Amino acid sequence: MPEKKTKKKPVKKTEETPNKQLSPEEIVTYFKDKFNTKIKSVEIKKRATGSKKKEFVNIWMKIDKSIFKNFIEHLCNLTYPHLAVCSGNDLGNQIELVYSFSIYYGKHLQEISLNVGVEVPKSKPEIETICDWIPGALITEREKQEMLGIKIIGIPDNRRLFLPDDFPKNVYPWRKDEQTKKEIEKLYKNLNEGVKKK
Amino acid sequence: MSRITKTTYQLPIGPIHPALKEPVMFKFEIDGEKIVDVDVELGHVHRAIEWTGMRRNPIQIIYLAERICGICSFVHPMAYCRAVENACNIQVPERADYLRVVHGEIERIASHLLWAGVAAHEIGFDTVLFLTWEMREKVLDLIEYLTGNRVTKAILMIGGVRRDIKPENIPKIKETLEYFKKNYKKLSHVFLDDKTFKMRSQGCGILTYEDALRLCAVGPTTRASGVKKDVRADQPYAAYSDLDVDYMTPDKLTGEINGDVYDRIIVRLLEVKQSIDLIERAIDQMPTGDIVSEPKIPKLLNYIKKTAGEGIGRDEAPRGEVIHYIKFDGVNEQPFTWKVRASTYANILPWIPMLKGQQIADISIVAASTDPCMSCTNRVTIIDKNKKYMLDKEQLHKLSIEKTRRLMR
Amino acid sequence: MVKGLSKSFKKSLWVFHCNSGSCNGCDIEIIAALCPRYDLERFGIKLVGTPRHADALLVTGPVTRQQAERVKRVYEQMPDPKVVIAIGNCGNTGDVFYESYNLVGPLQEVLPVDIHVIGCPPRPENIIHAVAKAWTKLETLEGK
Numbered sequence: 032m033p034e035k036k037t038k039k040k041p042v043k044k045t046e047e048t049p050n051k052q053l054s055p056e057e058i059v060t061y062f063k064d065k066f067n068t069k070i071k072s073v074e075i076k077k078r079a080t081g082s083k084k085k086e087f088v089n090i091w092m093k094i095d096k097s098i099f100k101n102f103i104e105h106l107c108n109l110t111y112p113h114l115a116v117c118s119g120n121d122l123g124n125q126i127e128l129v130y131s132f133s134i135y136y137g138k139h140l141q142e143i144s145l146n147v148g149v150e151v152p153k154s155k156p157e158i159e160t161i162c163d164w165i166p167g168a169l170i171t172e173r174e175k176q177e178m179l180g181i182k183i184i185g186i187p188d189n190r191r192l193f194l195p196d197d198f199p200k201n202v203y204p205w206r207k208d209e210q211t212k213k214e215i216e217k218l219y220k221n222l223n224e225g226v227k228k229k
Numbered sequence: 230m231s232r233i234t235k236t237t238y239q240l241p242i243g244p245i246h247p248a249l250k251e252p253v254m255f256k257f258e259i260d261g262e263k264i265v266d267v268d269v270e271l272g273h274v275h276r277a278i279e280w281t282g283m284r285r286n287p288i289q290i291i292y293l294a295e296r297i298c299g300i301c302s303f304v305h306p307m308a309y310c311r312a313v314e315n316a317c318n319i320q321v322p323e324r325a326d327y328l329r330v331v332h333g334e335i336e337r338i339a340s341h342l343l344w345a346g347v348a349a350h351e352i353g354f355d356t357v358l359f360l361t362w363e364m365r366e367k368v369l370d371l372i373e374y375l376t377g378n379r380v381t382k383a384i385l386m387i388g389g390v391r392r393d394i395k396p397e398n399i400p401k402i403k404e405t406l407e408y409f410k411k412n413y414k415k416l417s418h419v420f421l422d423d424k425t426f427k428m429r430s431q432g433c434g435i436l437t438y439e440d441a442l443r444l445c446a447v448g449p450t451t452r453a454s455g456v457k458k459d460v461r462a463d464q465p466y467a468a469y470s471d472l473d474v475d476y477m478t479p480d481k482l483t484g485e486i487n488g489d490v491y492d493r494i495i496v497r498l499l500e501v502k503q504s505i506d507l508i509e510r511a512i513d514q515m516p517t518g519d520i521v522s523e524p525k526i527p528k529l530l531n532y533i534k535k536t537a538g539e540g541i542g543r544d545e546a547p548r549g550e551v552i553h554y555i556k557f558d559g560v561n562e563q564p565f566t567w568k569v570r571a572s573t574y575a576n577i578l579p580w581i582p583m584l585k586g587q588q589i590a591d592i593s594i595v596a597a598s599t600d601p602c603m604s605c606t607n608r609v610t611i612i613d614k615n616k617k618y619m620l621d622k623e624q625l626h627k628l629s630i631e632k633t634r635r636l637m638r
Numbered sequence: 639m640v641k642g643l644s645k646s647f648k649k650s651l652w653v654f655h656c657n658s659g660s661c662n663g664c665d666i667e668i669i670a671a672l673c674p675r676y677d678l679e680r681f682g683i684k685l686v687g688t689p690r691h692a693d694a695l696l697v698t699g700p701v702t703r704q705q706a707e708r709v710k711r712v713y714e715q716m717p718d719p720k721v722v723i724a725i726g727n728c729g730n731t732g733d734v735f736y737e738s739y740n741l742v743g744p745l746q747e748v749l750p751v752d753i754h755v756i757g758c759p760p761r762p763e764n765i766i767h768a769v770a771k772a773w774t775k776l777e778t779l780e781g782k
Contacts (some may be wrong), residue, residue: 362670
């Protein structure tokens with residue numbers, strides 16, 4: 032693997048974190064205190080399951096692209112998160128990336144899911160990497176690069192992940208514009224037709 | 230002269246494998262017998278599932294999600310259904326929550342027994358492979374009795390489950406659980422008390438606590454290193470919040486945490502015991518009621534078509550955390566975006582620190598200990614300056630068995 | 639039992655299994671067919687580690703673009719006479735993956751298939767039946 036020496040940021044063990052566990056509303060205030068208007072919208076959803084109706088909490092936030100890296104740093108200072116996955120939506124002129132984190136794992140039934148949405152314009156689809164804070168993000172970032180055409184600045188490993196090497200270079204399967212659809216039609220195959228012929 | 234002795238060889242291990250599982254390509258850099266660097270190439274099983282899913286309606290996607298992986302064929306539809314229920318605000322009845330727990334745990338037992346057989350086969354004990362897979366057949370009989378098929382069960386529906394467990398089915402479930410309780414001692418004796426297993430697996434393939442946190446590892450791989458992550462115990466979902474699930478870390482049995490292959494064996498065996506216990510309690514506590522929130526499918530599809538929203542669904546597969554993300558735009562029936570992240574993709578990066586410094590003969594057991602839902606190795610080509618010679622999987626497997634015989638002497 | 643099997647009980651059949659991008663469901667049923675419950679080994683059928691020793695090729699999965707070349711190479715390395723068995727719905731009609739940009743068609747467009755086994759996944763009994771049929775076909779091929 033091509034190695035780029037990146038400085039490893041320190042990881043705080045969850046038991047050592049001096050702050051007590053914050054409630055969802057307090058977490059939102061923690062971020063709003065630092066970033067104010069750059070946080071575009073916040074939604075806290077709670078749902079109950081099972082007979083005892085215990086609730087789980089999902090926080091959905093939409094933030095501005097300019098504060099993205101600082102946001103991640105601020106989150107790692109609160110408690111080291113677990114990055115589950117990064118999903119992408121093609122919204123026409125913008126591409127929205129939704130990073131799904133989960134924090135406060137390790138304590139019974141206290142985990143909170145935090146989903147952060149960042150919009151990048153399609154004319155200049157670039158975003159910074161978070162691999163220096165969370166090295167486990169490498170695989171999901173590589174996948175976004177090849178499937179949506181986002182350029183991740185500073186990623187340690189630039190190669191394709193899932194698509195074969197002879198797949199055409201500027202075609203991004205998850206985009207929904209007309210040009211991508213035409214290119215995919217060339218590669219598309221319907222297996223049932225092969226069977227009906229014979 | 231010193232330059233020649235310090236040359237490292239590049240070892241590509243290509244995708245087709247004579248035994249189980251999906252193909253993946255490894256590239257090792259070796260110095261003598263020790264591994265210096267590892268590189269993984271994925272993508273050989275890329276069937277464009279998420280792209281296909283954006284052209285189907287929500288019910289058809291359940292059957293597509295089931296065939297993402299045949300071994301964990303309950304967890305993908307489960308996470309998908311939870312994502313849709315969270316996005317569209319569909320409430321699941323309580324009895325359905327308990328039924329989902331029962332099916333999920335039965336599948337966990339089947340998957341861990343499968344893994345135990347494969348791990349024993351990699352070390353060289355084929356008899357244990359046949360023993361564990363024979364026990365697994367009993368579980369598959371139970372699954373067939375309850376759902377109709379051994380693998381790919383199609384038991385889930387958005388808003389609940391499709392089939393109920395009636396009172397006349399319960400004696401068969403209890404009979405299978407009794408069989409397991411009797412044979413659990415035999416299983417743990419074979420794996421945990423055997424000297425050769427200990428020698429081969431202790432101190433091998435270590436993943437430290439720091440690395441496990443940083444690389445976002447999931448499942449028994451990360452619990453064996455001491456990180457307490459388990460979606461069943463962290464977040465309330467299905468009926469797990471009523472049943473009080475505990476994190477299974479190796480110090481519950483041995484008192485210390487090393488993060489090696491032996492610890493992962495311990496975690497999985499403890500989880501089998503936990504599953505047997507959970508199934509019993511779920512059956513005893515199951516409330517009566519509906520099994521699905523909306524039995525008429527066209528009405529359900531119409532409702533989903535009109536709702537706009539996004540949601541995530543997480544689930545604890547036998548291999549780790551599975552997460553699905555879905556977004557509906559309120560106009561079409563097809564989802565706007567569907568994203569799947571299976572648990573093995575989060576466990577690939579930890580392979581790199583685990584394999585560095587190990588010997589070639591240990592590759593198969595270390596890779597198998599993380600229970601990948603894809604596997605590797607067929608032909609190993611060693612490129613040595615002028616000569617090229619091939620080692621196939623038989624010889625690689627033989628290397629692993631020879632090491633065991635050497636240790637036994 | 640397939641007709642003619644007892645007469646052609648001359649030698650044992652060695653089988654090589656190749657995964658061309660499947661979900662592992664069919665692969666598990668193949669391994670389950672070798673275990674004590676269904677026991678293929680009582681017929682002398684063995685799973686080998688290299689195609690050069692094999693008589694029959696079991697292929698599972700819809701053929702992905704990356705694997706198409708490799709499956710062909712494996713087929714060419716097998717010595718004659720040989721049979722190819724396509725296991726599972728994916729290799730036959732595509733099953734749920736019938737449309738995609740990364741799949742290269744049902745298996746019969748890549749290799750000449752002799753026996754099709756359908757099911758998702760097919761039961762181990764079906765797989766044993768298919769291998770037994772392959773046996774008789776091999777014997778007739780050898781006779782030529």
